[in-house]
Amino acid sequence: MFLNERGGIIDDTVITKHAPDAFYVVTNAGRRTEDLAWFKARLAEWNTSERAKDGHVEHEVLDGWGLLALQGTSQPPHFGSDLVLALKRK
DSSP, rough: OEEOSSSOEEEOOEEEEEETTTEEEEEGGGGGGHHHHHHHHHHHHTTTSSSGGGOOHHHHHHHHOOOOOOOOOOSSHHHHHHHHHHHHHO
16 A cells, blocks of 8 residues: 555555565556655655665666556456467457
8 A cells, every 4th residue: 555644645556576575566657747756755755864874775677577466366267368369369
């Protein structure tokens, strides 16, 4: 979750840790501009603070990447394989 200064929810997100110092973050596409601005502001705060003494945090935007979330227990058992085939055809 992205939180404001009071702990209120700004937006949801998915974060996957790929290495001890590397994360893959997927934000809500409908709030892309706002979420990227949020990241930029927080990273600027971090990188100019005492907390950055061990190194700066970098942020790379991977245009053209995304996440497809299949959620819930009511999806048909064959949905996954059908989806993979459909995506391969694209």
